[in-house]
Amino acid sequence: MMPTKAIVSEVRTLSCSNSWRNYHFLKITTEDGIVGWSEFDEYFGSPAVSAVINEISGRMIGKSAMHHEHIREDLRNVTRPGSGGVVGQALGAIENALLDIKAKALEVPCHVLLGGKVRDKIRVYWSHCVSYRTRTQHYSPGITDISGVKQIAREVGEKGFTALKTNIFHYDARDRIEGWSPGFGRPYETSRNVERKTLKDLRRHLEVMRAEAGPDVDMLLDLNFNAKTDGYVKILREIADLDLFWVEIDTLDPKALAYIRSQSRHPIASCETLIGLQQFLPFFREGAIDVAIIDTPWNGVWQSMKIAAAAEAYETNVACHNFYGHLCTMMNAHFCAAVPNLTIMETDIDRVAWDHELFTHVPEYKDGHLILPDRPGWGTEPIEAMLAKYPPIPAAGMWKRTEPSKLSI
CATH class of the missing domain: 3.30.390.10 (Enolase-like, N-terminal domain)
Incomplete structure (x- = not known):
């Protein structure tokens, strides 16, 4: 040829x-x-x-x-x-x-362009476990209360997955749940203070999921941008005795994160919103993280390999940020297959009904691992006719949410 x-x-x-x-x-x-x-x-x-x-x-x-x-x-x-x-x-x-x-x-x-695979299957964790199913109009079965939390925690192991990641929830007097994410404007709370109820409800949520998932499923907790330094430390002290794989924290201050890490009994993962090696380096130098999370769609997979190599020089492993469509999952899979210092791969298992129609191939999972294909390129492509069948919705984006902040005038 x-x-x-x-x-x-x-x-x-x-x-x-x-x-x-x-x-x-x-x-x-x-x-x-x-x-x-x-x-x-x-x-x-x-x-x-x-x-x-x-x-x-x-x-x-x-x-x-x-x-x-x-x-x-x-x-x-x-x-x-x-x-x-x-x-x-x-x-x-x-x-x-x-x-x-x-x-x-x-x-x-x-993955051949990236140096070749060092593994042909990649351990994954079930991300947004509980979170997506609270969007009851989009996912089935929906979750509205503690019974749904228990059911999905059991489902993780029943479907062969060995790890899950969940988020912060509040419970009311009738055990109904609601996500708590002031870092993303839900609710509008600019101080992002962590109050007693948040600590109490988060601990309960994790204990319920642990009881139902069992002792052999690794649990990850994502705190996102939902607190400031003092709030993260409060949370870490509240859950210090629980069995967690990592706690994920977003902050743009490497010194603050290094301090938070020094107060934590759990490994700290971070950096998913950074772009470019230059932004990652201060976090490596400060010893701020146990795991560097790299968004390969944002950075580009080739550039992400450079970031992973720098992490390796600081005895730090990496993971990928992956809560997108099946093509992103396969792009991340090639990165994860080729990078030596990998911890685990994020993936979303809950999907809307037509996700599988949009791509020529969907990821294959077996025993809690993604099986890497050997097809040329990323190993899947969007199907343009199917994209046209499901035209984009006009009000998509965090900035187009219909529940604006309320301020008395």
Whole structure:
């Protein structure tokens, strides 16, 4: 087979509905008909990534996807004053689609480009366990009270998974539950103070899930941006005696996180909202984390390998941030297969009814592991006819929520 030059000829962004948010995809086509795909996100505090991609994509036309690092650096140079944020995420999406093209041109899986796999199955944890099913209009069976919490905790082991991650919930007098996430505006509480009820309800939630999941299922707790330093320390002291795999905390201050870690009996995972090696380095230098979580759709898988290599130099393992569609899961799977210093992989098991219709292949799970395919590229592609069948919803995005903060006038 003659080697292809893989000259970029067209760049398009596409989107479809996932019931309560939208999936977003980048499609790059070459002159010889090779199509590279990546998935990106505009829900998680990231409006208009597609607009950035469409604005800068003209610089790729006529260039070879085989030189993905050259293209990324060129785009980085012309966007440097506004680097990071949605600009960084746009570069990550572009890099990932170019990697898909290159791997398909060479007729190899993407993990071969990353140095080759060091594992062919990847241990996963069931993420947003309880959280998604509280969206009762989107997921079935829905969860409204403690009986649903118990049922899903049992289901984790029954379906062969060995780890789960849950979030913070409040319980009322009738044992009905409601998520508590002031870091994302639910409720509107700018101080993000952690009160006694939050501590009491969180402890109860974890104890209930442990009792139902059993002693052999690893439990992870995600605190997100929902407190400040003093609040995180309060929570860690309240749950110090519980059996947890890690506690996940989002903060942009590495010194503060290093202090929080010094007060914790549990391993601390963080960094999922960082973009670029430069942002990760202070957390490594401060000894702020036990596990560095890397968002490979945001950073680009090639750049994520560099971050993982830096983590290895600080005796730190990595995990991936993955709460998107099946293409993102496969992009993350290739990263996780090739990176030596991996802890575990995040994945969402609860899915809306039509998720499987949108892709040529869906992830295969067996005994709590994702089985890595050897198909060329990422190993799955969106099906454009199915994307058109489920058009994007207009009111998707955290900034378009219908429950604005209430302020007396």
